[in-house]
Amino acid sequence: MINVVLVDDHELVRTGFRMILQQQPDINVGGEAGTAEEGLRLIRTLVPDIALVDVHMPGMSGIELTERVCRSKLPTHIVIVTVVDDARFPKRLLDAGALGYLTKGCTADELVSAVRQVAMGRRYLAPAVAQQLALATLDGSASPFDVLSSRELEVAMMLVRGKPLTIIGEQLNLSPKTVSTYKQRLMEKLHVDHVLSLAHLMTMHGLIDTPNHHVGN
Template sequence: MTNVLLIDDHALVRAGFKAILEGEPGFTIVGEAENGESGLRMARSLRPDVVICDLHLPGLSGLEVTERIRQSMPELKVMIVTVQEEGPLPRRLLDAGAHGYVVKACERKEFIHALREVSLGRRYLSASIAQRLALESVNAPKGKSPFDSLTARELEITRMFCLGRRAVDIAESLSLSPKTIATHKTRLLAKLGVGDLVSLSRMARAYGLFDPNVE
């Protein structure tokens, strides 16, 4: 039996995962969380076999959750299920130790297949993501993405700024102080060699860091 923990901030999405897994033999949902912080606490106490995690969460991002799980609980396997297909995040998540990366638009059959593969310790990528990763060096301007230099937290803050979020709102969402957000902003702009948020947004769009139509 594979014990599964769900981490997604949308109750309807979690309900959908539960409906799918309850009809499949071999899986048991041992818990569900609506943000990264509570998800990590549950992972530590419940020790599931697989954590199904959204990428964009309030507070800790899916990338940060993956990094912390793999650092402190390396036996746990993480499968990211998200709408984000483009940009450096799929590669960063794989580098962080995620076993699977599946798009939410996938069919039920693929979702179950991916989960079974991940539960066995194998890597699984949706076909569209695997193709993008294979072609990223060709498609990305100047090859390697400059966003590879950012930390998980800086990537999440960058995404929020590019989606038009105000610093005070980002601080509240991530449970940080506005001063901390300002410090992150200064550092990430310096790392990327841009002078303002407009230039940052243009660069992020060019490298597929975020989809302006999806928050």
């Protein structure tokens, strides 16, 4: 039996995935979480074979969750599920230790197939993503975001969602001063001087769907 936990802040997504997976005789959904923090506790408690994890969640992101699970040497394999299918982003997540990558537009068959494949320790990439990764490697195009650490990328994503430094600090367990340092460092690395420019750059590279309208400075 393949034991799975679902980590996504959208209840409808979790319900849909659960309904599809529970129909399979060899798959059991053992738990659900609406945040990455809850998801991490669930993974540590249940130690499932697979965790289906959304990238964009309030608080800790799917990237940080993936890295923490890998650092803790937990046997749980992470399958990332997201609306973003840009090649550079999966590369970052695979580098962080995710074994699978699906987009939310995947079919029920693809979801089940990915879970079974990753449960056997094999990597699964959504076909469109695999193709983009291959092309990105072929033309050698690097994303400007490759220069950021995972923590800097996480801070960048929270900044473009309009979160103030104090809130980012609370959610990542960092002081506002440290968050400010991360912000300054990532902006220098990306050669942008405003969060709006950062949001535009992230949209261009497929890291966010559209710039947030309530972006701060």
